Amino acid sequence: MKKEESSTPRYVNKEGLHEHEIIETYQAGIALLGPEIKSLRNKQTVSFKDSFVRIENQEAFLYNLYIAPYKYATIKPPDPLRTKKLLLHKREILRLLGKSKEKGYTIIPISLYFNKSGKAKVDIALVKGKKLYDKRREMKEKDLKREIEREYKGKVKL
Numbered sequence: 001m002k003k004e005e006s007s008t009p010r011y012v013n014k015e016g017l018h019e020h021e022i023i024e025t026y027q028a029g030i031a032l033l034g035p036e037i038k039s040l041r042n043k044q045t046v047s048f049k050d051s052f053v054r055i056e057n058q059e060a061f062l063y064n065l066y067i068a069p070y071k072y073a074t075i076k077p078p079d080p081l082r083t084k085k086l087l088l089h090k091r092e093i094l095r096l097l098g099k100s101k102e103k104g105y106t107i108i109p110i111s112l113y114f115n116k117s118g119k120a121k122v123d124i125a126l127v128k129g130k131k132l133y134d135k136r137r138e139m140k141e142k143d144l145k146r147e148i149e150r151e152y153k154g155k156v157k158l
Contacts, residue, residue: 013048013110016108018135019130020108020125020127020129023105023126024125025123028087028123031084031085032120033078035069036070038070038072040067041114045066046066046067046068047065047066051109052064052108053124058090060124062084062124064081065112066081104128105126108124108127110122
């Protein structure tokens with residue numbers, strides 16, 4: 001039996017996942033304006049390029065997340081790259097703040113989606129940059145796994 005896919009879009013930061021090694025993940029709410037929510041629900045463009053999370057005054061903010069302007073907005077649409085506030089528990093913010101101050105760690109968004117109750121959520125992760133040889137090894141492992149699956153399917157006939 002197949003799982004029913006939700007009609008709400010899920011946006012994933014593929015480049016960020018390729019470039020970084022995930023240490024910890026957190027689910028955060030995101031404070032968006034009406035036209036931004038409508039834009040997301042209409043499956044318009046979202047870009048995670050160069051987006052990151054910074055903690056200032058014990059509050060988490062998401063920078064450089066591009067959400068395409070809603071074309072039917074009656075009010076002036078907000079800046080697509082505006083800084084967005086993330087909604088996290090205080091202890092999560094303090095933990096992220098402490099970890100992100102260590103050398104080599106940063107916080108990036110991994111995905112943006114709507115939960116079952118219709119609220120916009122962002123998965124953020126504490127990450128460490130991958131070295132070039134790590135990326136090559138990961139690609140090689142994926143290729144080997146793919147080849148093994150092809151051979152296995154070729155030998156088994158139903």
